[in-house]
Amino acid sequence: MPGHPEAKIDPRHAQIFFSLYFAMTGMHALHMIIGVGIFGVLIFMAWRGRFTPEYHTPLEIGGLYWHFVDIVWIYLFPLLYLIDRHK
Amino acid sequence: MAEHILSSKLYWAIWAILICLTVVTALVARVDLGWFNPVAALLIATGKATIVVLFFMHVKYTSEKLTTMVIVSALFWLLILLALSLADYSTRPISQNCM
Numbered sequence: 746m747p748g749h750p751e752a753k754i755d756p757r758h759a760q761i762f763f764s765l766y767f768a769m770t771g772m773h774a775l776h777m778i779i780g781v782g783i784f785g786v787l788i789f790m791a792w793r794g795r796f797t798p799e800y801h802t803p804l805e806i807g808g809l810y811w812h813f814v815d816i817v818w819i820y821l822f823p824l825l826y827l828i829d830r831h832k
Numbered sequence: 833m834a835e836h837i838l839s840s841k842l843y844w845a846i847w848a849i850l851i852c853l854t855v856v857t858a859l860v861a862r863v864d865l866g867w868f869n870p871v872a873a874l875l876i877a878t879g880k881a882t883i884v885v886l887f888f889m890h891v892k893y894t895s896e897k898l899t900t901m902v903i904v905s906a907l908f909w910l911l912i913l914l915a916l917s918l919a920d921y922s923t924r925p926i927s928q929n930c931m
Contacts, residue, residue, distance in 0.1 A: 805890075812889050816881045822854075823873040827861035831869055 766825055773821060776814045783807050836893040846887045853880050874914075 787807050790796065796804060857876045865872060886892040891899060 809889055812884055816884055819880045819884070820874075820877050823857050823861065823877055824870075827858060827873060828870060830858075830861040831864040 769821055769825065773814065773817055776817075780807075780811050780814055783810065836890075838887070838890075838893070842887070846883060850880055850883060853883075 784807060787804055790803065853876055857873060860872050860876070861869065885903065891903060894900070
């Protein structure tokens with residue numbers, strides 16, 4: 746590693762990191778694809794006039810799901826992509 | 833459901849704030865602050881998540897105390913998760929670990 750000539754790099758560290766990386770980004774991507782599908786259905790329902798100012802619950806619930814997915818990403822992005830950027 | 837309707841201007845403003853915080857996260861990640869780097873990243877990320885929960889998920893305008901309680905409990909649980917993970921990882925006797 747730069748600056749630490751005596752340090753040995755353990756390949757097991759990289760293995761652990763990358764297995765976690767692919768597992769977490771894969772799960773997140775799967776949830777995003779599901780979310781896109783849900784939005785497609787919601788757009789179709791809205792186009793068909795199913796929602797009114799009194800009844801728009803599916804829109805709200807779909808929005809909540811999507812925000813849960815993006816909050817996961819808010820943590821995943823810095824922890825997986827930016828974590829050792831300063832080195 | 834929610835009686836309170838937010839202006840689209842507010843949503844755009846919150847989105848702009850989130851974008852700025854993302855840029856800040858990326859910039860701070862490039863500066864070497866030693867052990868503070870992951871702490872800073874998590875702090876900014878928690879700030880962004882809080883903004884998303886309060887405004888985009890409408891929690892700031894909810895009159896349901898139960899909703900707030902569930903979120904506070906979830907955050908407390910997350911704290912336990914992070915504290916125990918850090919307690920394990922930071923007390924390991926590995927010489928070349930980058931914490």
